[in-house]
Amino acid sequence: QQQVKQSPQSLIVQKGGISIINCAYENTAFDYFPWYQQFPGKGPALLIAIRPDVSEKKEGRFTISFNKSAKQFSLHIMDSQPGDSATYFCAASTDKLIFGTGTRLQVFP
Amino acid sequence: KAGVTQTPRYLIKTRGQQVTLSCSPISGHRSVSWYQQTPGQGLQFLFEYFSETQRNKGNFPGRFSGRQFSNSRSEMNVSTLELGDSALYLCASSRLAGGSYEQYFGPGTRLTVT
Numbered sequence: 001q002q003q004v005k006q007s008p009q010s011l012i013v014q015k016g017g018i019s020i021i022n023c024a025y026e027n028t029a030f031d032y033f034p035w036y037q038q039f040p041g042k043g044p045a046l047l048i049a050i051r052p053d054v055s056e057k058k059e060g061r062f063t064i065s066f067n068k069s070a071k072q073f074s075l076h077i078m079d080s081q082p083g084d085s086a087t088y089f090c091a092a093s094t095d096k097l098i099f100g101t102g103t104r105l106q107v108f109p
Numbered sequence: 110k111a112g113v114t115q116t117p118r119y120l121i122k123t124r125g126q127q128v129t130l131s132c133s134p135i136s137g138h139r140s141v142s143w144y145q146q147t148p149g150q151g152l153q154f155l156f157e158y159f160s161e162t163q164r165n166k167g168n169f170p171g172r173f174s175g176r177q178f179s180n181s182r183s184e185m186n187v188s189t190l191e192l193g194d195s196a197l198y199l200c201a202s203s204r205l206a207g208g209s210y211e212q213y214f215g216p217g218t219r220l221t222v223t
Contacts, residue, residue: 043214
């Protein structure tokens with residue numbers, strides 16, 4: 001019940017396209033859902049986060065969509081750029097972060 | 110504002126030895142959490158310290174321990190190292206924002222056990 005399931009494991013997108021990464025959870029006590037971006041050799045960087053009382057949050061090219069009834073949330077990267085190539089992790093939290101397994105995104109020019 | 114710093118960045122140890130990793134949080138952040146990242150298990154929560162007290166603990170054996178000092182700096186210790194302890198150890202400091210604790214990660218310490 002503490003798991004966060006993330007898909008796909010890897011994603012290849014052309015420059016300018018939309019990248020979509022999905023996550024699902026079981027524990028309805030989770031009250032904070034962040035996304036992290038990690039480049040090789042670096043720690044994860046907080047990208048954007050949402051609370052369950054909001055269905056969508058947008059920051060620049062990054063949007064989180066949240067479906068409380070389905071217990072799913074997703075990250076959309078609009079106008080994907082080669083510099084977005086990284087591993088993305090979703091997470092959910094009550095008192096500690098539970099991470100998804102990660103999605104390796106490759107954006108080709 | 111300086112980010113989370115971790116030392117050392119790289120470490121090679123032998124089975125059976127012990128190791129101490131250090132983390133300095135972002136100035137003003139009082140909570141420090143530790144995570145282990147491996148290709149097989151992903152990112153797993155080790156423990157969290159707040160105001161020098163362990164506030165939360167993950168499912169790791171007692172060989173993994175930590176502490177926090179009065180200046181919020183934190184250390185984690187792993188005793189009797191095993192090959193499976195080879196991993197990237199990440200420290201994150203937290204601030205309360207909008208009712209939730211936002212966690213900011215350091216670059217990690219890459220531990221290799223031979």
